[in-house]
Amino acid sequence: MRATAWAAALALPVSPSRDHIRGPGSAPVTLVEYGDYECPFCALASQVVDDVRNHVKERLRVVFRHFPMTTVHPRAQIAAEAAEAAGAQHRFWEMHDTLYRNQSHLEDVHLVAYATALRLDLPHFRSDLASHAHLPKIREDFMSGVRSGVNGTPTFYINSVRYDDSWEAPQLLAAVQRAADKSSAR
Secondary structure, rough: OOOOOOEEEOOOOOOOOOEEOOOOOOOOOEEEEEOOOOOOHHHHHHHHHHHHHHHHHHHHHEEEEEOOOOOOOOOOOHHHHHHHHHOOOHHHHHHHHHHHHEEEOHHHHHHHHHHHHOOOEEEEEEEEHHHOOOOOHHHHHHHHHHHHHHOOEEEEOOOOOOEEOOOOHHHHHHHHHHHHHHHHOO
């Protein structure tokens, strides 16, 4: 009898029409992160991803998907909504970075202050938060994570396969470089 090897794979393919993407669409490596803005490990991982991105440059595109773990992080969902509201004004990544830099300050007053600092259309931003306009997208991200085998944050996928090793910079960088080398060898 042979053992079957199973690797969790990304259930929802990356799409420029729905996902927030940093990096060129032609990059040989796509790194998808499921994250939670109130998770301290995600804040650390965000810095690691930036370091890896800066090292491999055009060989990597990064995708962020929401996985707010609201039972342990009660402000994670509204923070995700703030990121999406900023994204509706083409400022997702700026809000994303701001939320991770300030993750101990995610009350509504702080979210509005961040939107002000980013020079967003405040009435539109406030309306999006009040009406939960972007909650369906966040729920879709969350459910795609569940279907993909996400059970905590941060969880990474490299070229659609779940990455289960350490997400510290040397290990993640090595995995991204291996994937880039493998892709260019095809």
